[in-house]
Structure formats: structure tokens, C-alpha cells
Amino acid sequence: MIFYILRRILYAIPIAFGVSVVCFSLVYIAPGDPLQTVMPPDATAETIEIVKHAYGFDKPIPIQYLIWLGHVLTGNFGMSISTRRPVILEVTDALANTSLLALFAVPLSFSIGYAMGAIAGCFPGRWLDRLVTGTAVVGVSLPNYWLGIVLVVFFAVQLALLPATGMGPSGSTNFHILEWSCAKYLVLPVFTLAMIPIGILARTTRAAVAEVRSQDFVQTLRAKGLSEWAVIRHVLKNSLPQVMAVMGLQFGYLLGGSILVETVFTWPGSGFLLSKAIINRDVPVLQGTILTLSLIFVATNLVVDLLQSLVDPRIRRA
């Protein structure tokens, strides 16, 4: 088991390396200029040269990449061009804010999505299945930024029940999760964010459960005289590895932060940070965020694989 974990961690290294190269190149292929935020539209060529030199952007791109890589290996992600704050602070702050959303969106979407999918899978073709599948399709298809705006208009502007945007009365610094005055800022973004994972999980679970139900061993269980509830328990357990793989991906998605949802709610998370870094071509922040998020994805997949093998020992032997 230990060797299995070590091997998987070693696999993550080339993945992270590949991600960093692709990310670095993408930033330079896209039109635009990483120094735009610090320079007004009228900056002259001479000004740009002096500033480029001061920020190290006058070196050839492969050299810039190697310098960056060298720093990252020693834990230094550099400084944001637009704010001059250390990238590591920018990324951890944003991830902390996004993980607050994920902390609630994950259990909400996983429990509702799984329950809906399991019910639908156990009663395929019945009205309950159609209701659940229909709801799931709506959940997946609604653009979540639109849903977010509609929820804001209804709950914040019309009813004045919940706040429209932001992260508490004084930002993330004094965010107290147990105080309603802060926690109410979570309600709309968490719900908006949970919609897509609910839909995806409901559909995946339904398909997995329906597939397991049609397998021979289920017939055998019934033939042995097990009650329908006991059969369902076996079916659910056997469908779990497949569902967990999708849960892992959705967990990564929620932790990565949604650019659209966080922008609509001005939530200072990793999606919002990423969108600002893209607009400003803030290369160090862009690199740091993408690399961190991709490592989180790799780690999540590793954890999911390990959990799968705990639930289903056949996977470990394979």
C-alpha cells in the first residue's frame, strides 16, 4: 500500500511539470502584456523597456521559465505584478476563501446528488426517476452565473433577506462562520455553486446504480431470498467506486473555485483571483494559482483512488 502511494506521488511530479510548461506557454501565446496593469495606455517604448528590465521580463522566455521553476522548487512563487504581494499569500488567501464555499457546497451537493441518483437508479422508468432525472438535467443546464444573478435579484434585492455580494460586513479578515451576520453571505453562492455538481452526481449515480442492478449477482442475491432493502444496500456499495471517481472530480471543481460564480458574488476566492490574473496577465499569480490548483486535483485523485481501493479491494489487486 505504501509503495502504491509513493508511486502515485511520483507520477504527480511529471504532471505538475507538464502543467507548468503548458501554463507558461499559454500565457505568452495569448495576446496582451503582463506589464499592462502597472502601465498606463500611453506608456512609451522607452518606459516599457525600463519597467520590463526591473521586472525581469526582458530575458528570453525559456530563461524566464527556468528562473521561475528554480524559485518554485525552493518554495518561492514570486510577487504579483499588479499588487506586489507574494504570490503564495495571494493563492493561500484565495484558496481559504474558496474552501469556505466548498466546505458547504461539497456535503450539500454530494448528499443531495447521491440521494437523488440512488432513488432514481432504484426505480428506473418510474415517475420518481423521471422527476429526479428532469431536475438533474435542469441543474446541469442552467448557466450558474445567470442563476446567481436571479437569486440575488430575488433574495437580496426584492426580499432583502440575504446579502447580494461580498464576503461579510468587513471582508474575509473577520469572517466568523458561526455568526449569522457573516454566514448569511455564504448562502447564495454555496447554493449556486452546488447546482451543477448536484445534477452531475445525480445522473452519474443513477447510471451506476442502474448498471449494477442489471448485473447477475443481483439476481443471485434475490434468488437467495434477500429482502429488497438488503439487495439495494449491496447495489449501492458496488456502485460506489464509480460514483466516488466523479465525486473526486467535482470536489476538485469546487475547490478550484468557479470564475463565474465568484465574479457574480464578488467572492474573493481562487476563481476570482484567476480571472483577475488572466485579465491583467499577472503571470506570477496565474502560474502560482494554476500550479496549486493542478496539484490539488492530482492529490484529490490520489485520495479518491485510495478510498476506492478501500471500498472495493478488487481495484488494489488490479
Add this chain to the structure above:
Amino acid sequence: MGDNARRSGLFAAVLGAALLGAFAAQAAGTLTIGMTAGDLPVTTGNPDQGFEGYRFVGYNLYDSLVLWDLSKSDKASDIKPGLATSWQIDEGDSKRWIFKLRHDVKWHDGCDFTADDVLWNMRYSADDKAPEFNPAQFAQARPYLGTYAGVEKIDDYTVAFKTKVPDSLFPYEISYVMMISPCRAKEVKYDWTQYALHPSGTGPYKFDKTVPHQRLELVPNADYWDKARVPKQDRLVLVPMPEASTRTAALLSGEVDWIEAPSPDAIDRLKSASMQIVTNVYPHNWSYQLNFVKGPFTDKRVRQAANYALNRTEMKELLNGLMLEEYATVPPSTPYYGHPVVYNYDPDKAKALLKEANCVPCKMTFAISTSGSGQMQPLPMNELVKSQMDAVGFDVTLDSMDWNALLKLTREGVDEHPDVNAINVSRQTQDPFNALIRHVWTSAWAPKGSNWGHFSNPEIDKTIAEMNEEAVLIFVAHDVNPRALSPKVHGFVQAQSWFQDLTPVSVTP
């Protein structure tokens, strides 16, 4: 939350946030503003985030030697004494400006303001060999220091600026250069990240606290040297809200008291909720700079045809009335508006001119952005321009890109982009140099300056009227700087400027 908690990882950060106490209710008279900027402007001197950064952070935390008089709404704003009380050209040397400095001014950190501080600030902004040099400040201040050649101290309260050429507009240029406290900079050992968290200026507001990317809180400077401008609120909170619909919702739900640039289609909804919609003309233009090197716009008749083709009244309807029809680089209320040639809507004349220039259909490509500072509603506005121009015989292709990419194209100039016939970049026209000279001056050919399309005419500087006759730009719209204020906000006078004075504003709790 301590930085250590953040550094030690995600989980600790979340826990830390959960363990901290709730924030007390907002104090009475707090003015909270939703800005259009995507992020908080930097607080280390000249801000970023365009002129919105100057409006809300620059001129609040800091002063420049020369300030803008923002107290009136009925006439164009002009400059007035700031940290300098008077200025004059040296009688013996036309390339030397003498500035008398204000006595008894203190930085927010308690140090005295003297001539040495001005010298230090000029090294901070312009001398890349000095230890206090900050490249970010240099980049922001440089466009205003095009003729700056050096500064020397005459006595503790007098300095002399040298310029490369005789420059009568130098006091206007220096009005954009913020003065920051050398005392505080030395305290934080020239660490600009730390300085940003503990800024010190001489301005009417003092820094109180910030949450990076989320909010900046300023409090009145009770010892401000201009007693008439000590702020009348208890606190000023600035929140970046780049999404127009988010800003509208935040104002309607009472989270902010004031929003910048509500979208035109939200005006009726805001009015029905008793919000105050304030607008005023200001030196802004939404126009096209043209390619004078290659393509149809090298022919004056085509440039004039494009100007005659535009029905600006229709554009105003599109924007729900939130614009002023533009016929020259500056709005008519500007002192130096003069008597320019005016291109009123005349489609027949446009068709005739195109025929005369033998350009039918007149094919061209405009580089436009999807959003950006001062760009108003670029996509629907450009679509309308295209349809109006196509109706008289043009065949316009809109090449849309994001704001950053368009700025890069703009800086590089026409030589790098010969197939682009026009660029749609809004410009500020606040002072005579920025309003009249930079678009047409041969010395400002991009990438050296703002003359993107390399227009050149030795005669052109003579009169403004002649500039319009040449149809250097396609004139479309002047923004009217709409903002929506909660009924609780009182005392705001919207100046005809990109900058605004927030000090007289009070808020009923």
C-alpha cells in the same frame, strides 16, 4: 487573521477564519462606494486601475504639488495650488519652473513636508539608479513626466524643476504625480509591499485598514492643511465590483451607498427605488484613432465621410441618454473648445465623399475591445457605428479583443498593425496636452506616445479648428460619468472632471 495561519496551509486558514470574532456594526456616516475596478488601486503613490484609482485613492490619501479644483459642477475643472502654493517660470531660463511649497504641512506619520521630500519623490518616480526608485511608480508617473529633466532645492520651501524643452503645461503634468512620505518609506526599509499596507501621505484621508482585493477603509485626516476639505464622513470604504449588475444589486440591497457607472438599462430600476442618478459632462472621449499610413483613412474625404455617417442622437438613445454627442476631442464646456468644424449627421454628404474618394464599398477593420476603462458599452456601441457606416457605403469589420490585447496593439503603433484601419480606445482629455496634442504630434508617434496612427502635419498645432477640419478622429460620444447614490448620501457636487471631491459628502445613518 495572522499571516502565519495563512502560510501554514489551507485548513489552518479556514479554521482561523472560523475562530475570529464578528465585525462590529458600521459606524454612523460611513460612505461605502462600489467601484468599477476589478481590484483595489495600489496605495504606494500613483495608483493603478486608471483614473478611478486617482479619483478614490490617489487624491484622497495623497496630494500633488498642483491639485484640481473639484468644487463646482457648472464649469470645467482647472488646476489650483496643492502642496505648492504658487509656481512661475524662471525669468532667466524658460526651461526652469520655480515652485513655492506650502509651510506647516505634516505627513500622516507626523513628519514635516519640505523641499527634500519633493526631491526624494522625484527620485522615487523617475531615477532608476536611486535606492528609493519604484518601477511601478515610474511606470504610472512617466507619461506625465515626458519633459521632466530634473529638480533642485533652492531652500526648504522652494524647488526648481528643469524641463527638456520650454513647457508651459508643466504644472498640469505635475498635478498627476502623487507625493508620498519618505519617512514611512524609510521606516519600512523601502519594502513597497509593506508600504502599501501602511501608506502615509498628506491627503484629506488617512489609511485605516485594508483586506487585499476586497476593501480599503480610509478615515478623515482631521489635521488636513485645507480646513475646508476635512471630510464630513466618519469613514470611506472602497469596494471593487467589476460587474455592473453586481454593483446595481449591491446598491439596491443597501450594501453600498454609491456606485460608479450603473449600466444604462438599470437606470429606470434605480430611479424607481429613489436612488439619485448624477451625471455631468467631463473631459472624456469615445472615438476612433485612425491609420494614416495605409488604407482608405489616409484620404481626408474618407475620414470626413465616416464622421458625417454617424447619427449620434441614435447612439444617445441606445445609451438611455447617458452620453453627450461628440463632435470634437473635448466637450463644448471646455475653455479651449474654440470653434471647430462640426460633422453633423449627413448621410448624403458621406456617400458623396466616399464616391469622390473612389472607395465604394470602403472596406476597413476596426480594432475594438469587449470592455475596459472608459470604454462605456463597447460592443453595442461599435455595432451601431458599423451599421451606420455600412449604410453609407463603408464595409466595416469589427475585430474584437480583450482590453489588454487592445492596449498592447495601441502601444505598438500602426507600423506593427498596418491592416488595422482604426482603434477604439477612449482617452482622457483633462488638460490641453492630453486633449489636443498627443493624438496628432509627430513626436508622439507610437510606440513613443499616443499618436497610434502616425498622423503628421507641420501646420497642425496652430489651431484646434484646423485639427477638426482634418478629421483626425471619428468622433462619437462623450461619457457623462453616471453614478447612482443612495438617498442617504448628501452634499456631493459632481465636477466636470475625471476626479471628484468626496470630502463634502455626508451620509445619514
